[in-house]
Amino acid sequence: MPWMKKINIFILFCVFVIVNCKASRVTIATYNLWNVMFNWEVRKQYVANKLLQLDVDFIAFQEVRSHQSSSWSQLHELQHMLPTYKWLLYQPVQKVIPPKYGAPIGWEMEGMGILSRLPITSHTLQSLVQKSRLDRNKRVVLHANVQSGGKSVTVSVVHLSSDRSQQCDNVAQILYQLKQHSTSCSIILGDFNTYTNYEWPVLALKAGKFSITNKCSTFHQHGRRNQVEIDETYIDVWTQAYPTDKGYTFSNMPEPGFESRPDRILVSHNCAVVLNAQLAGVGSEYKNQFENQILWNRYWSLFKSAKSSYYAYSGSSCYFDCGPHASCRCGICVAGGDKNDCLLPNCSECSSTVFRKIITLAIVTLYIIFNIFYTIINFIKPFKTCNLGNLVQKKQKYFYSKEKKMCRNWWMYFCLCFYRIPIIFMIILNLCFVIGIYVLCLNILKDSLSSINAIIQEEFNPSDHLMLISQLKLV
Numbered sequence: 412m413p414w415m416k417k418i419n420i421f422i423l424f425c426v427f428v429i430v431n432c433k434a435s436r437v438t439i440a441t442y443n444l445w446n447v448m449f450n451w452e453v454r455k456q457y458v459a460n461k462l463l464q465l466d467v468d469f470i471a472f473q474e475v476r477s478h479q480s481s482s483w484s485q486l487h488e489l490q491h492m493l494p495t496y497k498w499l500l501y502q503p504v505q506k507v508i509p510p511k512y513g514a515p516i517g518w519e520m521e522g523m524g525i526l527s528r529l530p531i532t533s534h535t536l537q538s539l540v541q542k543s544r545l546d547r548n549k550r551v552v553l554h555a556n557v558q559s560g561g562k563s564v565t566v567s568v569v570h571l572s573s574d575r576s577q578q579c580d581n582v583a584q585i586l587y588q589l590k591q592h593s594t595s596c597s598i599i600l601g602d603f604n605t606y607t608n609y610e611w612p613v614l615a616l617k618a619g620k621f622s623i624t625n626k627c628s629t630f631h632q633h634g635r636r637n638q639v640e641i642d643e644t645y646i647d648v649w650t651q652a653y654p655t656d657k658g659y660t661f662s663n664m665p666e667p668g669f670e671s672r673p674d675r676i677l678v679s680h681n682c683a684v685v686l687n688a689q690l691a692g693v694g695s696e697y698k699n700q701f702e703n704q705i706l707w708n709r710y711w712s713l714f715k716s717a718k719s720s721y722y723a724y725s726g727s728s729c730y731f732d733c734g735p736h737a738s739c740r741c742g743i744c745v746a747g748g749d750k751n752d753c754l755l756p757n758c759s760e761c762s763s764t765v766f767r768k769i770i771t772l773a774i775v776t777l778y779i780i781f782n783i784f785y786t787i788i789n790f791i792k793p794f795k796t797c798n799l800g801n802l803v804q805k806k807q808k809y810f811y812s813k814e815k816k817m818c819r820n821w822w823m824y825f826c827l828c829f830y831r832i833p834i835i836f837m838i839i840l841n842l843c844f845v846i847g848i849y850v851l852c853l854n855i856l857k858d859s860l861s862s863i864n865a866i867i868q869e870e871f872n873p874s875d876h877l878m879l880i881s882q883l884k885l886v
Contacts, residue, residue: 435560435885436686437529440470441568441600441674443876444485446507447476447518448731449744449869450708451485453701457873459492461691462526465880469527469557471568473602476730477503479519486524498527502536505549518730523553523568523601530558537588539581543574550577552585554592562596562885564682565589569601571612578604578612579627586619589643596682596885597643602876605673616677617645645677648881652688660877663694665868674879683883690879694872705870709863712742717766717859720756728755737867746865760859768855776848783841 444458462470477484484501501524525531534555541549553568567585571578589597605613611627620640621627649658649672659669678685698705716728733744738751741761745751756763853860869875 435562436882437559437683437885438466438468438880438882439566439598439600439676440465440467440878440880441473441602441676442470442692442878443473443570443602443674443874444475445874445876446474446521446731447485449872450705453704453708454697454873455485455488455492456704457697457701459489461878462489462493462496465689465691467880468529468559469525469566471523471525471553471566471600473523473568473570475501475522475524476507476518477501477520477522478517479506480516484522484524486526490526493526496526496528498525498529498531500525500527500531500534500553500555502551502553504551515726515728515730523551523570525553525555525566525568527557532556532558532563535592537584539572539584540577542580543572543577546572546574546577548572550581552588554588559885564596564598564885565592567597567599567601569599569603571602571604573604575606575609575612579615582612582615582627583621585616586640590640595679597645597679598676598682599645600676600879602673603675605671605675607671613647613675613677617647619644643679643681645679646685648676648678648685648688648883649879651685652881658688658690660690660879662875663692663872663877664875665694674876676879676881678883681886683885686882686884688879688881690877692873692877694868697873698871702871705866706863709743709866713761713859713863714766714769716741716755716758717761717763717769720758720761721763721766724755726754727752728758728761734867734869736869740862741859743862744867744870745862746867760862765856765859772848772852772855779841779844779848783845 440462442458445454472486475485482501484503486499486501490496490499502522503520504522506519507521534553537552537554539550539552541547550570550572555566555568557564557566567589569585571581585599599616603613609626611625615621615625615627618625649656657672659672660674661671662669676688712728719728727739728742729739729744733739733749733752735749737744737746738749738753739745740751740753741755741758755761759765
């Protein structure tokens with residue numbers, strides 16, 4: 412019928428409109444991952460949960476660690492937890508300067524990368540000029556072409572220098588690169604290391620050139636880069652969404668608190684419409700969700716350090732610098748200032764003696780648990796245990812046969828030494844053993860437990876940066 416045909420056409424049209432509207436919307440984010448600081452095994456769960464919760468399509472990461480001996484990085488671990496992010500780019504930039512006493516093997520390289528649900532068709536790496544005496548870190552830009560709804564978007568991930576002068580030089584290089592290779596739709600995002608009193612490099616990027624009033628021009632008066640100008644201008648997604656909100660993203664620490672906005676997403680004017688922007692990664696939220704796991708991770712790290720001491724490993728036990736408020740001891744950061752670092756096997760909290768004590772306590776504890784388990788089984792059956800000398804008088808065939816088997820297997824008397832004690836006494840005795848083991852742990856592992864509980868507030872934060880997220884409608 413003609414009316415049925417019209418209905419089908421209308422339905423197809425509606426589906427086409429919905430699909431295309433959805434395809435034209437993309438959620439992007441930038442996040443300084445804070446390398447492997449403070450319990451990465453716990454923090455990565457929080458980061459993965461956030462990406463799922465916020466439904467991010469594309470996220471740029473800075474300060475990403477990887478192993479020198481392989482290509483395995485923190486992003487590979489996140490991708491393993493988030494299989495919908497089929498596209499991964501990671502670029503190691505430099506070998507991390509080790510802490511004062513060296514570092515254990517692993518996570519030696521640091522760089523930047525991308526996780527994406529959207530296809531990444533190509534990418535290039537741009538090296539930036541490194542001439543600052545204040546900042547010895549190598550700086551690069553990761554350029555990637557991303558496909559979204561049939562539209563090609565050039566995405567440039569940056570982590571600019573902390574030196575003002577070098578920021579200006581590097582922005583000039585970025586503008587020159589974009590002039591040569593950028594598409595009609597361009598996004599620049601990452602950690603710009605922007606100071607609240609020195610936004611001139613970012614202003615130059617937004618304007619697509621160094622204007623006469625831009626104080627960066629003083630660094631380029633005699634260079635060709637001063638004349639670099641591109642056709643595109645950029646909008647800052649945060650100021651577009653919230654013109655009066657400062658939107659500070661650094662530092663997500665109790666002290667000194669939020670003080671600047673280095674994390675930015677800049678979108679070319681003709682590329683997209685900013686639908687919204689938000690920040691994620693507040694420390695209190697992370698602490699409430701993962702405090703117990705953080706504590707357990709500290710226990711496990713100290714045990715591994717004690718094991719290393721037992722096997723005569725020497726050197727530092729941390730993959731990172733604990734900062735100005737804590738020292739690295741036994742693979743964890745311990746409050747009390749940064750002057751109390753110790754080398755393995757010379758840490759009293761995780762010495763070879765501590766390892767032997769932990770193993771002994773573990774064996775005794777397992778032995779008691781085994782007896783408690785047997786007590787519970789006995790209680791549930793149920794059948795009564797007997798006192799010494801009453802074996803023959805028992806009338807229950809099953810119980811009697813079990814006792815005979817016990818007599819034939821002498822080792823069972825050792826493994827189940829409480830078997831011939833009345834069950835109520837077995838329970839009381841086992842509880843006494845549990846309390847005894849707990850008191851022993853508090854005494855012989857006093858220093859170790861004190862270090863585990865000496866947690867600085869920074870450790871209850873997922874990063875020293877907040878994650879910046881924005882939803883865009885591509886045009």
